[in-house]
Amino acid sequence: MRVVVIGAGILGSSVAYHLAMSGVDVEVIDEVHQGKATLAGAGIVCPWATKVTDPEWYALYAAGARYYADLVESLTRRGETDLGYGRVGALVVSEDRSELDAAEQRIQTRIADAPEAGNVRRVSAAEAKQLFPPLREDLDGIYIPGGSRVDGRLLAAAMTRAAIAAGAVLRHDHVSLELRDGRARGIRSDGSPIEADEIIVTAGAWASQILRPLGLEHPVRPQRGQIVHLRLPGVETRSWPVLLPMTSHYMLSFDDSRVVIGATREDNAGFDYRVTASGQAEVLNAGLAIAPGLASGTIIETRIGFRPAGDSFKPILGRVAGLEGLIVGNGLGAAGLTIGPYAGRLLAQICMGEKPDTDNALYAPASA
Ligand code: FAD
Known part of the structure; x- marks a missing residue:
């Protein structure tokens, strides 16, 4: 299976890491827009004190914090120790x-x-x-x-490096999407098509722009x-x-x-x-x-x-029903450095046809 991940913030780099660790052929394409959230995020990982009560959002927030210990351990095993994590x-x-x-x-x-x-x-x-x-x-x-803190820049870079060490490819480019025979098809900035069985859009605040040509009104x-x-x-x-x-x-x-x-x-x-x-x-x-x-x-x-x-706190994570081979991960808001690594793992599980650790039906994107 060949997968293209569009956007390498905390979410896309986690997707790439988890897919590459499972032996999937991954290409990550990131434009690195000015204002990429992962480069600016503070890095607080402490869900328990929040005043926000939305239960579905909190479930992911807490799961994200819990996942950090496993993630740090698995990165450390691969020699990735410079995470700014404490x-x-x-x-x-x-x-x-x-x-x-x-x-x-x-x-x-x-x-x-x-x-x-x-x-x-x-x-x-x-x-x-x-x-x-x-x-x-x-x-x-x-x-x-x-409670802990992490440097989002370092963590995302470490996950991307580990993915590359496992065979993933990283490119810096702008990708657009078009509708072709009921599927989303990626186009590189030089106009060439992107061959992929699955496209995963983790494009942060820019996701609405890339999804619009597919007829999707994305609420981020x-x-x-x-x-x-x-x-x-x-x-x-x-x-x-x-x-x-x-x-x-x-x-x-x-x-x-x-x-x-x-x-x-x-x-x-x-x-x-x-x-x-x-x-x-x-x-x-x-x-x-x-x-x-x-x-x-x-x-x-x-x-x-x-x-x-x-529109709500709830992240958007899952397959777009009605379009083959398109997965979206987005809407992490102010909690993405906490939720992102765990959510990336969920998206990788969905992509590989595995049962995700958290029932993603609650977070599914709007259908086409
Ligand atoms: P991003 O990091 O924005 O990455 C998206 C990437 O997609 C970008 O690199 C962009 O260039 C790329 N892209 C977009 N469109 C295209 C395209 N067409 N082609 C190719 N690439 C494309 N979270 C916490 O948990 N704790 C905190 O303490 C915390 N503090 C924060 C403080 C601030 C000031 C900010 C701004 C955020 C904070 N966050 C925090 C939230 C967290 O940083 C974000 O939720 C998270 O980084 C979002 O990650 P992302 O991967 O979805 O998006």
């Missing part, structure tokens, strides 16, 4: 005790069947500040030892995220937990004295790839209000990514 814990903070009580209850209910979250416990403001030194002094917290739009990276020269940040205030902003740290503050969620910016004054101000103000100790950090970059945001 089980550094997560710290939910608030100045409002009743808000923390409600969060603790929510988390405890969810982790009843998620031992990977570890032994969740309340921490005092002093302990919270010890764990994340730039933090304000008056914020109590809930510590979740199983770009949601712009601006995310600021700071360096704290000489400060050892590698083991700081992910910081989750009860807002849409957050912080996380990496090995190179880097602290990341995220992020805007802009639904009406289209594919406008710019750092804006208001975006930068929003993120910095939110970050410094929670962690004033970051005020002297050096701004090293602001990344921009277009999250593939659907």
